[in-house]
Amino acid sequence: MRTFVLFCSVLTIINAEIIDLSSSDNVIWTFVSKNGSMKGPATVPGGVYSDLQKAGIIGDILNRDNDVLTRWVAFDTWTYTAKFQVSIDDLASRVVHLVFDGLDTTAFIVLNDHSPIGAVNNMFVKYVFDIKNKLKAGENVLNVTFLSPIMAAQIRSSRAFAAPACVPPGYNGECHVNQLRKMQASFAWDWGPAFPSVGIWKPVYIEKYDGAVIRWVTTHTKRVGVDWSLTVQAHIETSKKVTKIDGVLSIALQVEGKQMLKKWKQVNVETKADGTVVEEIELLISGNMIRLWWPNGYGEPTLYDLHVHYTTASKKEESRKDIKIGFRTVEIVESPASEKLGNTTAGKGLTFYFKVNGYPLFMKGSNWIPSNILPELGESDKATIDNLLTAAYDVNMAMLRVWGGGVYESDYFYEKCDQLGILIWQDFMFACSMYPVDPPFLNVVTQEIEQNVLRLQHHPSIAVWAGNNENEVALRGNWYGTSKDFKKYEAEYIKLYVDTIRPIVETLDPERRYLVSSPSNGIESEREGYIASNPYDPHYGDTHYYNYFADNWNMNTYPKTRFASEYGFQSLPSIRTLKTATSNPDDLKLNSKFSEHRQHSPNGYSYIENQLTGHMKLDVNDFKYFEKFVFYSQISQAMALKTETEVYRQGQADWYTMGALYWQLNDVWQAPSWSGIEYGGRWKMLHYFAKTFFAPVLVSPRQLVSDDIDVYLLNDRFVPIIDAVITVDIYNWTSLTPINTKQFPGDADALSAKLQDIDMNYWDYKKEQIFLKFSLDAPGVKSSPNNYVFPVPLKSIVGLIKPNITITVANIVMRRKEKLEYTVNIEVDTIVLFLWLETGIKGNFIDNAFIVTEPTITAKFVCSKYVAPRDLQSSIEIQYYVN
Structure with a gap:
């Protein structure tokens, strides 16, 4: 059990004098292939795929099967060349460094025809080279030659093989990515294509100074009374x-009332052998001078300005970091579960929950994959980061897990999470593989972990470090045929994640919990030698759960867990999104080569079809079969995730389940995947549903095997719900008027899920003719979404008919901050299931996928640019389910 407070960086600038070597008026960058046949102007930061597209040498890499057709790019050797001028004055500084914030991945660097000034092999670290004696007045030439990552991975694997050799054939990917400290998903994954990129993916510059610079700032806090x-x-x-x-080192902290707290110290020390030193200042802050930082949905994420300065004794130079800090405590509580649940089956083992500012909070959220398959675009595209993180915020998410097969995200990403109050479960970048542990590999890993912990440690959004994604369960479960060499791989696993990574994290960030793996049994896995006999034991830690064979609309399908950190189901993206990847109408069929190429999950379409047809009618001879398959796949995904998430939220009552992070938030291309948001930003039905199943207050019914219905009241607020009224309307599918209405008293403690004392059955009715709607009215609860029980699969219901639907858009347009808001009025004459509104106009509906039980409802559409209401009205297309 550990308590800590973390801080967030707003600006990370070294106030040495900088010569910017990124694309600017002062430098000319070009790229060329090994034989010189392909060349052109380069953009830095950037990458070879981006540059080849801009030069017109290759087309849109996400069109049709261009991921395979452009694979030759990753087999070539590419040299990036910069020509730039420096003056004699630029050479006068005592220290002159060439700094690369990020190089992807294996490269040699030459300046002015000197022997290589450096060789690099890790895209996740900053490289700093001393070029004091290599730079010259006048024109300088910098060459960065990138080796083929595919070939580099093969060469390393021949020396230090680690399973598995390759990704599954259906991924259309490449082999041995675990040999490189590179985005693991760049060689393909079950949700994305292979683009083994190379390039200078982050800024490059020359820094020059006479004194010293502040490279990183870390912060450590503890409570001292109040x-x-x-x-x-x-x-x-x-x-x-x-x-x-x-x-002189000084700090200044602005607190409430614009008060400024300051402190300084004299620095007169000798550095370590590498020219570094760590100096610290302690400041005592009165508790009434600050407000706490809270996750989304639980309070405001209050931030304060902190200024850190180093000034040389001569006062001629200053280095500074300006950051924002947030005060909060977070601990992962792994204590005897019997303290919460008594001496029951559920009370065996340990709890696993996040306690924030002294309160046990249920973590609602999702998993984040890179926002672009090309890392340089994921790093620089702030608009996409804004849209995705705001979308997570808007549907009540309090936590995102940055998955271990991607990248350590940009400073901007974490700053945005700090501002929105989104906690981050941060994996280190190791996923679904065994990894080598030869000395060169461990050396580069050591540098990677040190730098990224130092860079990210101060963000209030980061809640926990995890050593890897699924490698403990992969080893125990023999995913890659490692059982015959189990002892060897076990020793290597411990050497990497326990002996190498853990000491670094615990030294640099002692207040924050380090989990060796996810999923794992947490402390119990450690007690069992770090590879638990059953890493999925529901009495401990976190779990990942996928089951494509059971009925995933049935709440009784799902196992218990203390914390669900991954779970999900696939769906297809919308037709509109698919059309951005192909203009050939023949591609838009389930059995087309295009569709088969885009499905990387083995048997993926079969799993979607089995879930879909288990609940809905879909005729393969329907001339709109593919269009309906796409739409129904999104219904099926949304309902399955709604069902499973509510099971986990209900589980707070009887198993102390305390987290639900579904897989996955976002996408990197136009293809079937587990995402709730399509590539390009369009929300799937799942993301709209998340707004409901993650609501702070929700009536959550569960149909039991006996057909009785348990009713839970979920309350994620700091105040109890008392004197509530739970209304149950029983509808016949043929009418908008309930055939029966029952009301029951309800209550729930603060931050709890409670099974209500309700005897709920519907045995007087034929199940195929009815459904139930649950709603809540409670003092102090402004809103709570309706919820539903469909007693039988939709394909078996009787009475649902094709509706008449009228859509009108009101003429009055409201301005909400920077957005325009339109009111869309909807009239129906019968029950409508999953009414879906779509438009080609750029913008989004605030709510969608309606279960319509009233004659009239309204929807809101928001966009940035004005469109005439009549044009919006004529553009709206609708879909819905009907047998």
Whole structure:
């Protein structure tokens, strides 16, 4: 059990003098293939696929099967060349460094025809090279030559093989990505294509100074009674050798009432051999001077400005970091479950929950994959990051898990999470593989972990570090045929995640919990030697659960868990999104080569079809079969995730389940996947449903095997619900008027799920003719979504008819901050299931996928640019389910 407070960076600028070597007026970048046949102007930061597209050498990489047709790019050697000018004055500084914030991935760097000034092999680290004696006045030439990542992976694997050799054939990917410290998904995954990119994916610059610079700032806090102790550590760097530094380190913290707390210290020390030193200042802060930082849905994510300065003794140079800090405590509580659940089956084992600012909070959220398959675009596209994170915020998410097969995200990403109050479960970048542990590999991993913990440690959004994604369960479950060499792989697993990574994390960030793997049994896995006999034991830790064979609309399908950190089901993206990847109408068929190429999950379409046809009628001879298959797949996914998520939220009552992070939030291309948001930003039905199943207050019914109905009241607020009224309307499918209405008293403690004392059955009715609607009215509860029970599969219901639907858009347009809001009025004459509104106009509906039980409802559409209401009205297309 550990308590800590973390901080968030707003600006990370070193106030040394900078010569920007990214694309600018001062530098000319070009790229060329090994034989010189392909070349062109380059963009830095950037990558070879992006540059080849801009040069017209290749087309849209996400069109049809261009992921395979452009694979030759990843087999070539590419050289990036910069020509730039420096003056004699630029050479006068005592320290002159060439800094690459990110190089993807294996490359050699040459400046002015000198022997290579450096070789790199990790895209996740910052590289700093001393070029004081290699730079010259006038024109300079910088060459960065990238080796083929496919070939580099093969060469390393021949020396230090680690299972598995390759991704499954259906991924259309490449082999041995686990040999490279590179985005693991760049060689393909079951949700994405292979684009083994190379390039200078982050900024590059020359920094020059005479004194020293602050490279990183870490912060450590602890409660002192009602006050806070803040320790600020400045990680100062100078030349690449032992150097004495002399100056003043100062901090200034702006707190409530615009008060400024300041403190300084004299620095006169000798650095370590690599030219670095860590200096710290401690500040005591009165508790009434700050407000706490809270996750989304539980309070405001309050941030404060912190300024850290280092000034040389001569006062001629200053280095500074300006960051925003958030005060909060977080601990993962792994204590005897019997303390919560008594001496029952559920009370065996340990709890696993996040306690924030002293409160046990249920973590609602999803899993984040890279926002673009090309890392340079994921890094730089702030609009996409804004849209995705705001979408998570809008549907009540409090946590995202940054998955271990992608990248450590940009500073901007974490800053945005800090501002929105979205906690981050941060995996280190190891996923679904065994990994080598030869000394060169461990050396680059050590640098990677050190740098990224130092870079990210101060963000209030980061809640926990996890060593890897699914590697404990992969080893125990023999996913890659490792059982015959189990002892070897077990020892290597421990050497990497326990002996190498854990000490770094616990030294640099001792207040934050390090989990060796996800999923795992947490402390219990550690007790069992780090590879538990059953890493999916529901009495411990977190679990990943996927089951494509059971009825996933049935709440009785799902096992218990303390914390669900991954679970999900596939659906197809909308026809509109698919059409951005192909203009050939013949591709839009389930059995087309295009569709088969885009489905990377083995038997994926069969699993979708089995879930879909288990509940809905769909005729393969329907001339709109594919269109309906796409739409019904989204219904099926949304209903399955709704069902499973509510099971986990209900489980807070009887198993102390305390988290539900479904797989996955976003997509990297136009293909079937587990995402709730399509590539391009269009919301699937799942994401709209998340707004309901993650609602702070929700009546959540469960139909039992006996056909009785248990009713839970879910309350994620800090105040109890008392004197509530739960209304149950029983509808016949033929009418908008309930055939029976029953009301029951309801209550729930703060931050709880409670099974209500309700004797609920509908045995007087034929199940195929009715459904039930649940609603809540409670003092102090402004809103709570309706919820539903469909007693039988939809394909078996009787009475649902084709509706008449009228859509009108009101003429009055409201301005909401930077958006325009339109009111869409909907009139129906019968029950409508999953009424879906869609338009080609850029914008989005605030709610969608309606279960319509009233003659009139309204929807809101928001967009940035004005469109005439009549044009919006004529553009709206509708879909719905009907047998």
